Amino acid sequence: MRLGLLLAALAATPTALASQIPIRVGQVLSGRLVPTDQKFSDGSRYKLYAFAGKKGDTVAVDLTSDDFDANLLIADASGNSLARNDDGGENCNARLTFVPPATGNFRIYANSSSQAELGDYQVALARGRARVAADTVCRGFGPVAGMIEVGQTITGDLSTDDPEFRGDSTYYQRWVLPAKPNQAFTADLVSDDFDAYLWLTRGRGDKIVANDDGGGGCNSRLVYTPQDDHPLRLIVNTARPAHSTGHFTLRVTVGASPVETKGNCRFSGASAARHTQTVGERSIDVGQSQQGNLTRTDVLLESDSTYAQPWTIQGRAGQTITIDLESDAFDAYLFLRGPGITGGRDFQDDDSGGNCQARLTATFPQNGEYEIVVNTAAGEHFVTGAFTLSVTSGSKPKSVAPCRRNDQ
Numbered sequence: 001m002r003l004g005l006l007l008a009a010l011a012a013t014p015t016a017l018a019s020q021i022p023i024r025v026g027q028v029l030s031g032r033l034v035p036t037d038q039k040f041s042d043g044s045r046y047k048l049y050a051f052a053g054k055k056g057d058t059v060a061v062d063l064t065s066d067d068f069d070a071n072l073l074i075a076d077a078s079g080n081s082l083a084r085n086d087d088g089g090e091n092c093n094a095r096l097t098f099v100p101p102a103t104g105n106f107r108i109y110a111n112s113s114s115q116a117e118l119g120d121y122q123v124a125l126a127r128g129r130a131r132v133a134a135d136t137v138c139r140g141f142g143p144v145a146g147m148i149e150v151g152q153t154i155t156g157d158l159s160t161d162d163p164e165f166r167g168d169s170t171y172y173q174r175w176v177l178p179a180k181p182n183q184a185f186t187a188d189l190v191s192d193d194f195d196a197y198l199w200l201t202r203g204r205g206d207k208i209v210a211n212d213d214g215g216g217g218c219n220s221r222l223v224y225t226p227q228d229d230h231p232l233r234l235i236v237n238t239a240r241p242a243h244s245t246g247h248f249t250l251r252v253t254v255g256a257s258p259v260e261t262k263g264n265c266r267f268s269g270a271s272a273a274r275h276t277q278t279v280g281e282r283s284i285d286v287g288q289s290q291q292g293n294l295t296r297t298d299v300l301l302e303s304d305s306t307y308a309q310p311w312t313i314q315g316r317a318g319q320t321i322t323i324d325l326e327s328d329a330f331d332a333y334l335f336l337r338g339p340g341i342t343g344g345r346d347f348q349d350d351d352s353g354g355n356c357q358a359r360l361t362a363t364f365p366q367n368g369e370y371e372i373v374v375n376t377a378a379g380e381h382f383v384t385g386a387f388t389l390s391v392t393s394g395s396k397p398k399s400v401a402p403c404r405r406n407d408q
Helices: 003-009 014-018
Strands: 028-033 045-053 059-064 070-076 081-085 094-098 104-112 119-127 153-158 170-177 185-190 196-201 207-211 220-224 232-238 246-254 289-294 299-301 306-315 320-326 332-337 358-363 368-376 385-393
Touching: 028 045, 028 104, 059 070, 059 104, 070 094, 081 094, 104 119, 153 170, 153 232, 170 196, 185 196, 196 220, 207 220, 232 246, 289 306, 289 368, 320 332, 332 358, 368 385
Parallel strands: none
Antiparallel strands: 028 119, 045 104, 059 094, 059 119, 070 081, 070 104, 153 246, 170 232, 185 220, 185 246, 196 207, 196 232, 289 385, 299 306, 306 368, 320 358, 320 385, 332 368
8 A cells, every 4th residue: 555645644634534435334326436536646536535444343445446546545534544445356456354343433534545536435434344255366457647628738758667568568557537328538648759659448447439540640649439327548659660758749639520531640759660561561472481560550450340460371272381479468369261262160270279270271272472460359459569489291180279368
């Protein structure tokens, strides 16, 4: 638990104390963190609840939310911190067991773990010990750089102090964006120092849409219309190469602005230069093994939000080959397309290489040029990373080793 949070709990303002919400054992109350709520010294907001406790009784307190990383703090009536928990309730929720040291009044702080986080929650107070969570690892939320509202422009710097995506070694920042139902907005990320890349996600990190060069040049622009008022998150990020840093401007405006669909990025900033290959430069022959990288400059398949990278190969009618796609960065998926192939599962594969690797044995229907498409499994939205692509003559057996990934 952060020291600043504990110190702040000792000095709740008179306004905060006056707005205490009563809660009784056996109650479950719904609430919402909003921009006008009181803040601790670390910038995180809270709502304050009051309950009467009896010495020696045991109570369980839960704080759950899909909008923010829940954090719980319990104090006595004077503000002295007595108990705290961040991720004890599974899925980034907070849970603790509390035994009052004396009969009296106590405070529950329904709080977020990072600054600027907002949204709906439930706080529950029950008699007895809290159930022990099977998993207390928090995935999806993470640190927040701040808040940006529709109509606001901020400037910032992406640096080596920011968190890093493991898949492609790029730095990023999360910014909380309050939303209004059915109000379209346009988000622009502009930088002269790096090739801008912008994501829009829900609270737990579920990706909604992403954009690379829709703002013209190497700037990014995305347009979205929320269906509800749950807060969203804008992720300031860079396209490859890895570890790009620099100054940026993030702007959110009302309404839908035109998005550049094709894009025309020729980035030559000080941080790094962007290097891409055309489809014709990616080719492989039978008997070869090639190293590659799936990146955000590749084709985005809108049906499942995965990236695809084609490699050409010359096929001979009746020739049987085995294609292996291996990666430590993603759950490998590949498919073959070209003359005489009309689709179907005979020309695609997910885990036949064992341990989340792909292996496809296929026979070319005709002579001609075919495409081997490097892809990720459908559940791995927007995932990138290094891979090895190999083609051998003849068939290979399928592996029965199950796919188990624990990288998130």
